[in-house]
Each structure stands twice: as structure tokens, then as C-alpha cells.
Amino acid sequence: MDFPMFHLDWLNDRFLIAVIAIIHVMINHGLAVGFIPYITWLEYKGVKNAPADQITDTKWDELIYNKMKVAFIITTTIGAMTGVGIWFSVALVSPSSIGSLIRVFYWAWFTEWIVFVTEVVLIMIYYLTWKNSNKSLNAKLKHIRFGAFLSLASWITMVIIVSILGFMMDPGNWNTDKSLLNGFTNPIYIPQLAFRTPVAMLVGGVFGMLLTTIFSKKESAIRILAIKYAGKWVMFWTPFAIAGAIYYWNVMPDAMKANMSTAVGSMDFEEYYDLLKYFIIGAASLSIILALWATLRPKKVNFALVVVPCLFIFGFLGIFERVREFVRKPYVIGNYMYSNLLREEDYPLYKKDGVLKHATYATVSEITPENKVLAGRDVFMITCSRCHTSNGINSIVDVFENMYGKDKPLNEQAMASYIPNMHQGRAFMPPFPGNKKELEALVAYIKQLQSSGESLQGAQTEGVIINPINAVDEVAKRIEADLAQKEQEDDNN
Numbered sequence: 206m207d208f209p210m211f212h213l214d215w216l217n218d219r220f221l222i223a224v225i226a227i228i229h230v231m232i233n234h235g236l237a238v239g240f241i242p243y244i245t246w247l248e249y250k251g252v253k254n255a256p257a258d259q260i261t262d263t264k265w266d267e268l269i270y271n272k273m274k275v276a277f278i279i280t281t282t283i284g285a286m287t288g289v290g291i292w293f294s295v296a297l298v299s300p301s302s303i304g305s306l307i308r309v310f311y312w313a314w315f316t317e318w319i320v321f322v323t324e325v326v327l328i329m330i331y332y333l334t335w336k337n338s339n340k341s342l343n344a345k346l347k348h349i350r351f352g353a354f355l356s357l358a359s360w361i362t363m364v365i366i367v368s369i370l371g372f373m374m375d376p377g378n379w380n381t382d383k384s385l386l387n388g389f390t391n392p393i394y395i396p397q398l399a400f401r402t403p404v405a406m407l408v409g410g411v412f413g414m415l416l417t418t419i420f421s422k423k424e425s426a427i428r429i430l431a432i433k434y435a436g437k438w439v440m441f442w443t444p445f446a447i448a449g450a451i452y453y454w455n456v457m458p459d460a461m462k463a464n465m466s467t468a469v470g471s472m473d474f475e476e477y478y479d480l481l482k483y484f485i486i487g488a489a490s491l492s493i494i495l496a497l498w499a500t501l502r503p504k505k506v507n508f509a510l511v512v513v514p515c516l517f518i519f520g521f522l523g524i525f526e527r528v529r530e531f532v533r534k535p536y537v538i539g540n541y542m543y544s545n546l547l548r549e550e551d552y553p554l555y556k557k558d559g560v561l562k563h564a565t566y567a568t569v570s571e572i573t574p575e576n577k578v579l580a581g582r583d584v585f586m587i588t589c590s591r592c593h594t595s596n597g598i599n600s601i602v603d604v605f606e607n608m609y610g611k612d613k614p615l616n617e618q619a620m621a622s623y624i625p626n627m628h629q630g631r632a633f634m635p636p637f638p639g640n641k642k643e644l645e646a647l648v649a650y651i652k653q654l655q656s657s658g659e660s661l662q663g664a665q666t667e668g669v670i671i672n673p674i675n676a677v678d679e680v681a682k683r684i685e686a687d688l689a690q691k692e693q694e695d696d697n698n
């Protein structure tokens with residue numbers, strides 16, 4: 206409420222972040238953090254398995270180089286762009302939470318940025334100097350060492366960012382003593398890192414296997430060996446991924462586990478949660494079967510066989526990210542800031558005064574019968590719009606119609622008695638912060654939405670409207686009046 210509200214009504218604001226972030230994570234884990242060490246290892250194998258009079262096995266080296274080319278192109282284009290895209294989208298949708306995170310983690314972000322820039326530069330150097338390094342053994346070994354360095358840099362970007370992700374889920378001690386160290390060492394950090402690292406390696410290996418089937422000739426000796434290595438790589442990381450998953454699951458607070466069923470399939474599919482859960486676990490396990498097959502029967506592995514497990518494992522990453530984003534609800538930063546961007550500790554004030562009084566940007570500050578619907582629109586924007594739209598994905602009209610029936614007009618009374626308790630039945634929603642008048646305005650607006658079908662516009666289309674009572678002139682007047690009153694009191698004394 207301290208920022209003009211950006212709002213994407215058709216797509217839903219959360220969805221915008223999710224789409225960009227999920228693509229980014231897939232590229233970051235599958236094509237950088239997990240892929241680069243795999244490539245470096247294979248480059249080294251080329252030197253190790255080379256005929257005595259050669260620096261490396263040229264054909265093998267060509268295959269590995271081609272695989273790296275794909276990672277190079279994708280990470281430095283879509284990967285880097287979606288990285289910036291995350292910043293852009295969260296700054297639009299969730300400015301208060303990203304603002305808090307930047308302040309708490311200032312030095313961590315700063316370091317992250319330096320390491321990230323280093324990573325991109327190293328990727329460029331690693332790829333662009335590959336061919337030249339084949340001229341002498343010394344140069345080749347240096348190049349491989351360089352790859353190891355790059356792998357480390359990629360992993361460090363993950364080491365830093367995962368702390369911030371863990372923090373958003375459960376800040377731990379930070380809520381009582383707000384230091385960077387307390388924030389950084391939050392309870393979910395290490396378990397999540399212990400899970401993400403081997404998963405990234407696993408995804409990198411499966412993707413590498415897929416690329417092998419594209420860049421090598423069927424049944425060639427090189428292909429068989431490369432498939433076998435990819436299988437071994439995946440098999441090696443699998444136990445770590447399983448152990449990481451168990452470790453991670455065990456530190457998740459119960460409130461988060463309770464959100465799992467909605468997180469995995471949304472409320473419509475909640476009853477299929479068990480089925481979905483097994484499907485997801487099964488889909489991820491397909492990679493392990495593939496890896497086993499690749500180690501034992503590498504000859505039989507072709508593109509058609511790898512593509513499905515590969516899509517599944519990337520799909521698994523996507524679902525994992527969505528679930529992680531969802532389970533921390535109703536908070537965006539655990540026990541500190543709700544997903545509607547209001548801080549928990551400010552709630553008593555809002556309940557007393559209403560949210561409109563404290564909003565910097567709103568059309569209405571004093572609710573009257575004439576401006577009720579307009580005021581309701583402001584209340585909706587402040588309290589519901591980060592998760593609901595007016596007529597797009599997860600529309601507020603739809604969720605109420607699902608409860609009360611599609612074909613009849615919504616009942617204001619029923620909605621007004623539901624909303625103040627909505628966080629009890631549906632713990633993923635924050636409590637309604639407003640006062641009684643605002644509640645009435647909100648339901649009047651929702652009812653009006655049902656009949657008009659209109660679409661809510663954000664500040665990017667409507668422009669910025671400053672709350673009349675919080676405009677500079679008004680505030681100045683109030684301060685002057687306060688001073689005058691104080692002087693009067695002093696005189697009287």
C-alpha cells in the first residue's frame with residue numbers, strides 16, 4: 206500500500222512471477238549449476254581416455270563442446286533475461302517484500318551479483334576458449350580447471366540465493382533479532398541447499414543425456430560411452446537427492462505441509478492430491494530408471510527414450526518451485542509480512558482505522574454510500590489483488606460462485622460473514638485486515654463485479670492516484686493544525 210498497485214488482471218500477478226521464475230530455475234539448475242560440472246567432468250574424461258599421442262579424444266571433445274554450446278546459448282540469453290525478469294516482475298507485483306529482502310540481505314545480494322557477473326563472464330571465457338585450449342595439454346588442463354572454477358561460481362550463486370528463499374519460508378530467529386546473520390542461517394536454508402544441489406546435478410545429467418542423443422551418431426562408440434557416463438552421473442547424485450528431500454521435508458513446519466495439497470493441485474484438484482503426489486514422485490523416479498538403463502544398456506538409449514524422463518524432471522523442478530512458493534502462504538516472509546504485502550505487526554492498526562486511512566495510494570479515504578463500490582475496489586486492490594483477479598485466473602467472483610452457486614446473485618451478507626474468518630478455514634489466506642465499513646465496501650464491489658464482469662486495472666493503466674487524505678497539502682495542513690493546537694495547550698499551561 207506504500208506503492209501504486211501494479212495489477213495484471215487476466216493472468217494473475219502471482220502467475221507472472223511464477224512463469225518467469227520457473228523458466229529461470231529450470232535453466233539455472235539444469236543448464237548451469239548441474240550442467241557445467243557435468244560438462245567439465247566429461248571434458249576431463251576426454252583427456253584421460255585419449256590415445257597416448259593425443260591431448261584429447263577429438264571426436265569426444267567435439268561432442269562435449271556441442272553440448273556446452275547449447276548451455277552457453279541458453280544460459281547467456283534466456284537464463285540471464287529471466288534472471289532480470291524475476292527482479293522486474295517481483296518489483297512490480299511485490300515491491301514491499303522485495304524491498305525488505307534487499308534491506309535484510311543487502312550484502313548477500315551484493316555478493317550474489319558479483320558472483321553472478323563472474324559466472325557469466327566465466328561461461329563466456331570457458332566456451333569461447335574451448336577450441337584454442339585443444340592446442341596443448343597444458344592449455345587443455347588449464348581449461349578444465351577453469352571449468353571447475355566456473356562450476357563453483359555457479360554453485361555459489363545457488364548457495365546465496367537459497368538462503369534468501371529459505372528465509373522467506375521461515376526467517377527463524379530473525380523475527381526476534383533482525384540481523385543479517387540470523388536471516389542467513391534460517392532453519393530451512395541448509396536442508397533446501399542439500400536438496401537443490403543434487404537435484405540440479407541430476408537434471409543436468411538427464412539433459413546432458415538428451416543432448417548426447419542429438420549430437421552423436423547412433424550406436425557409435427562415443428555415444429555409448431557418453432550415455433553410460435550420463436547414467437553414472439545421475440546414479441551418483443540420486444542418493445544425495447533422496448537424502449536431501451527427506452532432510453528438507455523434515456524441517457518443513459506443519460503449517461506448510463498443511464498447504465501441500467492446495468499447492469500441488471489447487472483447490473479443484475485437492476482430492477487428487479495423493480494421486481498427484483505419487484505421479485510426481487513416479488515422474489521424478491523415471492530419471493533413475495533411465496540412468497540405470499543407460500549404465501547397463503547404453504546401446505538401446507535414444508532420443509525418444511530420454512525425452513520423456515527429461516521433460517518430467519524439468520516438470521518436477523517447475524512443480525517444486527510452485528509448491529515452494531505456495532506453501533509459505535499466508536506469508537510472503539514467514540511470520541513477518543503477509544502475501545498481501547501488509548506486515549503482521551501492523552494489523553491491529555488496520556483493524557482499528559481501516560486500511561484505506563493508511564494507504565498512500567487509494568481513490569477513496571472516507572467511505573460514503575455513494576463511493577462504497579469505488580472504495581471496495583481500493584480495498585480489494587490492497588487486500589486481495591496479489592492473489593485474486595476480478596475476472597482472470599483465480600477470480601474473486603469465481604471463488605465465491607464456487608461456494609455459493611454459479612447462477613445466482615452473490616449474497617453480500619454471506620460474503621461479509623465469510624471474509625473475516627476466511628483465514629481459519631483456508632489457512633493459506635491472510636486474515637482480512639480492514640474494518641467493518643471496508644468489509645461492507647469490499648462485498649459491494651465483489652457483487653458489482655459479478656453483474657458487470659468488469660476488469661480491474663492496475664496503476665500501469667490507470668495512473669497513480671494519491672489517497673486524498675495523504676496528499677502533501679492535506680498532511681501539511683494536519684501538521685500545522687497539530688502544531689497550533691500544541692501551542693494553544695502550551696499557552697494555557
Ligand code: HEC
Nearest residue numbers: 471472473534544545588589592604605608633634635637
Ligand atoms: C495469499 C494469497 C491470497 C490472498 C491475499 C487472498 N486469497 Fe483468497 N484464495 C487464495 C487461494 C490460493 C485460493 C484457492 C484457489 C484454488 O485453489 O482454487 C483462495 C480461495 C478463496 C476463496 C474460496 C474459498 C473456498 O473455500 O472455496 C474465497 C471466497 C476467497 N479466496 C476470498 C478472498 C478475499 C475476499 C480476499 C481478500 C480479502 C482473498 N481471498 C485474499 C489466495 C489468496
